Amino acid sequence: MxxxxxxxxxxxxxxxxxxxxxxxxxxxxxxxxxxxxxxxxxxxxxxxxxxxxxxxxxxxxxxxxxxxxxxxxxxxxxxxxxxxxxxxxEAEEDAWYPHQLAGLSAVDTAGRSLGTVRDLLTGSAQDLLVVRPGGGGDDVLVPFVRALVPEVDVAGGRVVLDPPGGLFPDPDPDGQPAAGEDA
Structure with a gap:
């Protein structure tokens, strides 16, 4: 590639x-x-x-x-x-390529599933994660900054997001943690 x-x-x-x-x-x-x-x-x-x-x-x-x-x-x-x-x-410690992120599970800081990372868009001001919500609907663009993406665990297959309210639809109405996460 x-x-x-x-x-x-x-x-x-x-x-x-x-x-x-x-x-x-x-x-x-x-x-x-x-x-x-x-x-x-x-x-x-x-x-x-x-x-x-x-x-x-x-x-x-x-x-x-x-x-x-x-x-x-x-x-x-x-x-x-x-x-x-x-x-x-020469990859930096906190630098990822789109192919490394695509397919990772996106979870919030409480471990609830938000969806799946589809892509990484590189922009002139900042990069954006493209996340397909778990319940379907339009892709959500998340600014790829530490405040909103505090953890990227490629080996573990997930990205932890701390999105502001309203960015994602309510992904899991009963509040259950994502698969493999503790309550």
């Missing part, structure tokens, strides 16, 4: 540089000159980074073989990828 490091945006100037929409916490390492990244679509790459610089708060990247504006334009919307082994080798 590959992970997206960035999406290539519009060209900048006439020297082949492009803007990038980052999906990594470590762009200086991932996009360091000399780095080679796989691409989606695969036919656009692999791409080797030749330059990386900040221009008024926008990260600009240059790639070998794309040294002019038209070459840069041909890269627009290409995704830059790394393999799962490369991505997980």
């Amino acid at each position: 590959d992970y997206v490091v960035a999406r290539i945006g519009r060209p900048h100037g006439i020297r082949g540089e492009v803007t990038v929409e980052l999906r990594t916490d470590d762009p200086a390492r991932r996009l360091a000159p000399g780095s080679t990244l796989r691409t989606d679509p695969a036919g656009a790459g692999p791409l080797t980074v030749t330059s990386l610089r900040d221009h008024q708060g926008t990260l600009l990247v240059g790639f070998a073989g794309h040294e002019d504006r038209s070459g840069a334009e041909s890269l627009r919307n290409v995704l830059l990828l790394v393999g799962a082994d490369e991505a997980e080798d």
